[in-house]
Structure formats: structure tokens, C-alpha cells
Amino acid sequence: QGKFTLLRDTRTDGSFLVHHFLSFYLRAGCKVCFVALLQSFSHYNIVAQKLGVNLAAAKKQGQLIFLEGLKSCLDLLFGGEEQPGQPSPLQFLSTSDLRALFDFVRVSLAPADGDSWKGPVLLVDDLSVLLSLGAAPVAVLDFIHYCRVSVCCQLKGNVVVLVHSNEDSEDEENELVVNSLCHHSDLILWAEGLATGFCKDVHGQIKIIKRLSLRQAAAQDLVQIYQYKIQDRNVTFFARGLSAAVL
Amino acid sequence: LVFTEEDKYGLYSDLLFKYFLAEGVVCGHDLFVASAKEHPDNILKELPAPLLDDTYRKELGDEAAAAKSEDFQDSMKIAWRYQNLPKMEASPTTYTKFGHYYDVSKKMSPELCQSVKLHSFYLHEELSSEPKMKTCNMNSAYARLLQSIQRIISQEGFDGSDPQKKQRNVLRIGIQSLGSVLWGDDVCCSYTPEDTHSLTKFLYVLRGLLRKSLSACIITVPAHLIQNKAIMERVTNLSDMVVGLESFIGSERETNPLYKDYHGLVHVHQIPRLNSLICDVSDTKDLAFRLKRKLFTIERLHLPPDLSDTVSRASKQDLAGSAKLLSSGCGAMAIGKKHLDF
Numbered sequence: 086q087g088k089f090t091l092l093r094d095t096r097t098d099g100s101f102l103v104h105h106f107l108s109f110y111l112r113a114g115c116k117v118c119f120v121a122l123l124q125s126f127s128h129y130n131i132v133a134q135k136l137g138v139n140l141a142a143a144k145k146q147g148q149l150i151f152l153e154g155l156k157s158c159l160d161l162l163f164g165g166e167e168q169p170g171q172p173s174p175l176q177f178l179s180t181s182d183l184r185a186l187f188d189f190v191r192v193s194l195a196p197a198d199g200d201s202w203k204g205p206v207l208l209v210d211d212l213s214v215l216l217s218l219g220a221a222p223v224a225v226l227d228f229i230h231y232c233r234v235s236v237c238c239q240l241k242g243n244v245v246v247l248v249h250s251n252e253d254s255e256d257e258e259n260e261l262v263v264n265s266l267c268h269h270s271d272l273i274l275w276a277e278g279l280a281t282g283f284c285k286d287v288h289g290q291i292k293i294i295k296r297l298s299l300r301q302a303a304a305q306d307l308v309q310i311y312q313y314k315i316q317d318r319n320v321t322f323f324a325r326g327l328s329a330a331v332l
Numbered sequence: 333l334v335f336t337e338e339d340k341y342g343l344y345s346d347l348l349f350k351y352f353l354a355e356g357v358v359c360g361h362d363l364f365v366a367s368a369k370e371h372p373d374n375i376l377k378e379l380p381a382p383l384l385d386d387t388y389r390k391e392l393g394d395e396a397a398a399a400k401s402e403d404f405q406d407s408m409k410i411a412w413r414y415q416n417l418p419k420m421e422a423s424p425t426t427y428t429k430f431g432h433y434y435d436v437s438k439k440m441s442p443e444l445c446q447s448v449k450l451h452s453f454y455l456h457e458e459l460s461s462e463p464k465m466k467t468c469n470m471n472s473a474y475a476r477l478l479q480s481i482q483r484i485i486s487q488e489g490f491d492g493s494d495p496q497k498k499q500r501n502v503l504r505i506g507i508q509s510l511g512s513v514l515w516g517d518d519v520c521c522s523y524t525p526e527d528t529h530s531l532t533k534f535l536y537v538l539r540g541l542l543r544k545s546l547s548a549c550i551i552t553v554p555a556h557l558i559q560n561k562a563i564m565e566r567v568t569n570l571s572d573m574v575v576g577l578e579s580f581i582g583s584e585r586e587t588n589p590l591y592k593d594y595h596g597l598v599h600v601h602q603i604p605r606l607n608s609l610i611c612d613v614s615d616t617k618d619l620a621f622r623l624k625r626k627l628f629t630i631e632r633l634h635l636p637p638d639l640s641d642t643v644s645r646a647s648k649q650d651l652a653g654s655a656k657l658l659s660s661g662c663g664a665m666a667i668g669k670k671h672l673d674f
Contacts, residue, residue, distance in 0.1 A: 098605055123570075125543040128606055135608075155540035162537060163482050178469075178533065217532035217566040219469065249569055256562035317608065 086204055087237040091270040092247040093263065096278030097289045099247060101315055103210045104129070106245050108138040111149060115242075116202035118193040120186070122154035122214045135318045148202055150193040154214070181219050183228040191235050194242065205242035207232055212266075213249045213259050222258040226265055233269075271296055276313075287312045290325065346508075348577065352550045353506050366453035366477055366507045449488075453480050455515065470537075471530035473515045478537050481505065490545040503547035510534075511553045528563060535570045572604035 092102045107129065110117050121129060130140040143149035152174060161173045174189035176182065194205040215225050229246065236242040250263045267273060273294040279287060290312045297304035311322045455473055470478075484490075490503045511517055511531050542549055555576065558564055568574050579596035 100605065123539075124606075132608060155536075155543050158537055159482075159540045159544060162478070211569075213566070213569060214536070217529065217570060218536055219529040219533065251565060254562070254565060255560070256565050259562070259565075 086241050086243065088243050088271040089233055089237060089269065090243065090245045090272045090274065091266050092245060093250055093267075093273060093275045094247070094277070095250050095252060095275070097276055099249075099274075099276040100124075100210065101320055102274055102276060103208065103245075103247050104132050104136060105320070107140075107208060108133050108136040110206045110208070110243075111138050111140075111143050114148075114203045115206045116148055116150075116194060116200065116204075117143075117206045117208060118150045118152070118190055120152045120154070120190065120207070120209045122209075123211060125155060126151060126153050147197075147200070152189060177215070177220050177224075178218055181221065181224065183215070183220055183224050187228055187231050187235075190232055194236060194240060196240070205236060205240050207236050207242065207244045209244075209246045211247040211249060212262065216256075216258050216262065222261045225262050229266065269299070271299055279312075286314060288315050289313060291322070346552075349506055349508060349550060349552055353504065366455075366480075366505070451480075451484050453477055469527075469529070470533050471515065471517050471527060473517070474530055474534040477507070478534065478541070481538070481541055485541060485545045485547065490547055501546070503545065505542075505547055505549040507549065507551045509554060510551050511558065528560070531563065532566050532570060535567060539570060568602055571602065572606065574601040575599065576601060 090106075092099055092106075094100075094102075107117065107119060111133075119129075126140070133140045140149060140151070144151055154175060157173055157175045158178060161175050161178060174186045176185040190207055194207065196205075212225060212229070215228075216222060220228075229244075232244055236244050246266065248259075248263050248266065250260065254260055273292070273296065275292040275294065276289055277292065278289050290310060293309045293311070295307040298306050310325060312325050312327075313320050313322045453476075455477075485503065488503070490501070509515075517527070517530055538549065541547070551571075553567075555564060576599035577596060578599060580594070581596075
């Protein structure tokens with residue numbers, strides 16, 4: 086509870102982690118606010134069905150609040166006049182100000198009467214897109230900070246955020262955001278493509294870093310490394326070098 | 333959203349672009365062509381003609397029969413580990429029903445072209461009208477293009493907004509040379525362009541439009557001109573599929589014996605992972621293309637056998653170095669050319 090988890094991917098696609106956390110928290114009965122900036126609702130819905138969760142039903146019951154970034158952006162640009170007092174959460178496209186997005190998150194996860202859900206969860210896929218859309222890195226970090234205060238500290242919920250990063254990346258703004266978030270995370274799940282290149286049986290390696298040093302002064306971070314293979318409905322993890330294809 | 337990095341002189345990416353549009357015509361899809369370089373009508377006059385199934389099958393059949401009679405299935409004695417690998421299939425011998433083949437030496441007949449509805453956007457004709465939408469600090473050329481696409485999608489009902497329409501069709505959108513100076517974007521001109529976000533915002537909104545409607549889009553971009561690699565990284569994240577074409581014209585690879593059969597390389601940087609945890613990853617990532625008199629083919633890159641004794645040590649190391657570069661695939665950037673020291 087009250088934890089900030091950072092999902093990070095390098096040279097590969099870490100979205101399977103997002104799908105996992107989404108179905109995990111929904112199955113656990115938490116109230117989830119999902120800021121989905123890069124894919125449509127039906128994409129997540131189809132994958133979630135394979136993982137055994139019905140997103141449409143969750144949305145209807147109020148367990149899932151889904152911000153479909155692509156759709157909201159179209160409404161903002163091509164829709165009619167904005168209603169006063171209800172700024173679009175994607176307003177930063179024109180104003181570079183992420184406050185409206187934060188307000189959306191805060192309002193969605195605020196406890197409502199008749200809510201029987203366990204702890205609130207904020208899930209963001211993915212944060213690197215905000216930089217592409219004109220937000221400054223400091224603004225993005227501020228946004229995350231406000232979300233942490235509101236969700237982790239005040240509401241005792243969890244925050245899970247996905248970012249992309251690259252070795253030798255020239256995107257300095259992105260690297261700044263990612264490094265800063267790494268320092269402030271309780272748990273980092275880092276999915277990397279194999280350094281030796283593409284392989285059919287091992288899709289990548291995942292580094293799990295439990296940042297014990299964040300909360301306790303003298304503690305050491307715990308690092309575990311596994312390799313994984315993604316299948317249609319499942320992801321299998323195994324120790325390095327022990328993929329089923331080799332044994 | 334298929335994002336194509338253009339080769340240096342734009343020859344081959346233009347060809348790929350025309351293939352996409354030609355496929356649309358043959359399938360009866362509606363087309364939307366946008367360009368700042370040449371008028372869309374001219375682009376359409378140059379689409380390759382579709383090959384009638386019979387003639388092509390016959391040609392392929394002859395080739396395949398000849399090949400089969402040559403390599404008789406001898407069991408391998410020394411390199412027996414390779415026995416189990418599928419035989420090298422350079423070109424598709426089993427033609428699937430997906431897609432059509434085209435003859436590059438002939439142009440598509442005007443009747444066939446006109447059988448589908450075409451919407452065009454030629455930047456220089458559109459400059460007179462003012463965009464009516466909120467531009468969100470985006471380059472005005474991009475804003476106009478988005479507005480035009482959105483208008484076509486909603487008017488023609490590609491987004492399912494018109495329940496009366498019984499026959500739903502697909503809209504194929506082709507945008508040529510996006511990001512070039514002709515669109516008013518200076519992202520190709522300098523390392524620190526004034527407006528770093530127009531291109532990425534455009535792609536984001538375009539992605540939204542595509543997801544909301546029955547459409548597919550190919551974009552070609554002169555990526556070799558974009559000096560700010562951060563923008564290329566962001567653009568890759570925003571696209572579903574990213575393919576780069578690298579032609580050998582004018583580069584040292586043109587004379588490299590490794591590549592003598594081919595005209596260029598195809599780099600697949602990203603493939604779509606939609607509606608599923610997995611994506612369709614092919615066995616090999618080394619692809620090369622060649623433009624024969626009639627056909628443009630993309631095939632697996634296979635090295636010719638190194639049979640000569642007189643190859644000097646230096647060039648052998650070069651070949652080994654480039655082979656290593658190729659085989660590391662697009663999963664990792666090449667970690668420098670490591671020369672094998674003996």
C-alpha cells in the first residue's frame with residue numbers, strides 16, 4: 086500500500102507488464118484509474134479478456150475509470166465547444182499544463198459514497214508520450230509528484246507508471262524523467278531486450294529491483310533477474326539460461 | 333500506422349508507397365493521398381499494374397520447379413545440424429491469398445484507378461483555407477492535413493458514424509515525405525528545431541483518428557535528414573510499425589560483394605502488437621530488397637558462399653564485421669564492429 090512502482094522497458098515492449106497490473110488490481114478488487122495514452126480501450130479489453138478480466142464490466146460498475154487518451158484528444162481538437170468548468174484532461178496539448186490531467190486523476194480516485202472497493206490504484210501507460218506531446222520534463226515530474234502525494238500518501242493507494250528508455254538514447258528529456266523516477270520508486274520492473282539480439286524463445290529479461298534503500302537508510306536494494314517468454318495468455322518466467330527451449 | 337523511413341534518394345520508399353496505394357485500388361478501398369511534393373493525381377498515374385494471377389503463378393512455378401530439381405535432398409554429412417533448418421526460401425513460392433503482386437514496369441490502367449474513390453490533399457492547393465480546428469501549437473500544414481483527414485473520415489462514414497451505410501469500406505491513407513521542409517517543418521533542417529513537438533503531436537492525433545475508424549495509413553519520412561534522434565525515438569514509440577529502407581546507391585555497400593544481388597536493406601524496427609500480448613515475430617530480421625525489371629521483392633538476406641582464396645584479410649574482416657552487424661538483428665544496436673583477431 087502506498088507504493089510507487091515503475092515499469093521500464095528498453096529495446097523491447099514492456100506493455101505486457103501493464104496488462105498484468107491492470108488485471109491484477111482489478112481482480113484484487115481495487116478501484117483503478119487507468120490513464121491509457123497510447124492505445125485504444127478495445128486493445129486493453131481484448132487482452133484483458135485473455136487474462137480473465139472484463140474491462141467493460143469493471144468500467145460499468147465504476148471499478149475502472151478509463152481515460153482513453155487518443156479519443157479525448159480527438160474530442161479536444163475536433164469536438165465542439167468545451168463546457169466551462171470541465172477542462173479536458175488532455176488540455177496540455179495546447180497549454181502544456183498537466184494540472185487538468187492531475188485533477189482528473191484526483192477526482193476519479195476520490196472515495197465516493199457507496200464505494201466498496203479496496204485501495205485506489207493509478208496506472209499510467211505511458212509517461213514518455215507526455216513528453217512527445219509538448220509537456221516539459223519538469224511538468225511531468227511535478228505531475229507524478231502530485232499524484233504520489235494524492236494517491237500514495239493521502240489515499241494509501243498504489244501508483245504504477247510505464248516509461249520507455251533506451252541505452253545511448255539521445256532523448257535527454259526522457260532520460261531525465263526516467264532517472265528521476267527511478268530514484269523515487271519503491272519497486273522497479275525493468276524489461277530489457279536481450280543484449281545478444283533477438284531470440285524466438287526468450288523474449289527478454291526482466292530485472293526486479295526492490296528499492297529498500299528508499300525507506301531505510303542502511304538497506305541495500307534487492308535485485309533479481311529473470312528471463313521471460315510472452316505467450317498468448319501468459320508470460321513465463323525462468324532463471325537466466327534455463328529457457329525451455331534449451332533444457 | 334506504418335511508418336517508413338525513406339532511403340536517401342527516395343526511390344524505393346516511393347515504390348513502397350505506391351504499392352500500398354495500388355493494393356488499395358485492387359481491393360476496392362478508398363484512398364486518401366497527401367503530399368507536399370507532387371500532386372496526388374500524378375502519384376496515382378504511376379501506380380504499378382496488378383499482375384493477373386495466372387501469368388505470375390506460371391512464372392513463379394517455373395522458377396520453383398527449376399530450383400527444386402537442382403537441390404536434391406541429399407542428407408548432409410558434415411553440417412548435419414543444418415539439416416533441420418527449412419530450406420532457404422528466398423521468394424515466396426507458396427503464394428498466399430493475402431495481397432496481390434504488381435508489375436513495376438507497367439502502369440495501372442486509368443479505369444482501374446478511377447474505380448475507387450480518391451481523396452487528395454496537395455498542400456500547396458490547400459494553403460489558402462484557414463484551419464477551423466484548434467491547432468494546439470501544431471504546424472499549420474499538419475493541422476490542415478489532420479482536419480482534412482478527419483473530415484473525410486466523418487463524412488464518408490469510416491468511423492461508423494453513419495448507421496445507414498451498409499457497406500463498410502476501408503480508407504487507405506498515404507502521406508508522403510512528412511516532416512520534410514515542404515510541410516513547413518524544420519525538423520529536418522537543424523539539430524534543434526524550433527518546434528520539436530509538431531510532428532509527434534501530429535502522429536498522436538493521426539493515431540487517434542486511425543484507431544477510431546476503419547483506416548490504415550502509411551507515412552514516409554526522410555529520416556536520414558532528421559538530425560535530432562530524440563524525435564526519431566519518440567516517433568517510433570508513437571507508430572505501430574516502423575520500417576526503414578536503406579538503399580545501397582552511392583554508399584560503399586554498393587560494391588561490397590556481400591550485397592551484390594540486392595539493392596538495399598530493409599530494417600524492421602518495430603512490429604505492431606495490437607490486441608494481444610504477443611506479436612507476430614518472423615524468424616529472421618535480416619531482410620534485403622531488390623528491384624528486378626518487373627518486380628520489387630523483399631527477401632531474406634543470405635550471404636553468398638565465400639569461395640574465393642584471394643580475398644585479402646582486411647576485406648574478410650569487413651565481411652565478418654558486417655555479418656555480425658546483420659545477425660544481431662534489430663533487438664540490439666550493433667556494439668561496434670568487432671574485428672575478429674586471429
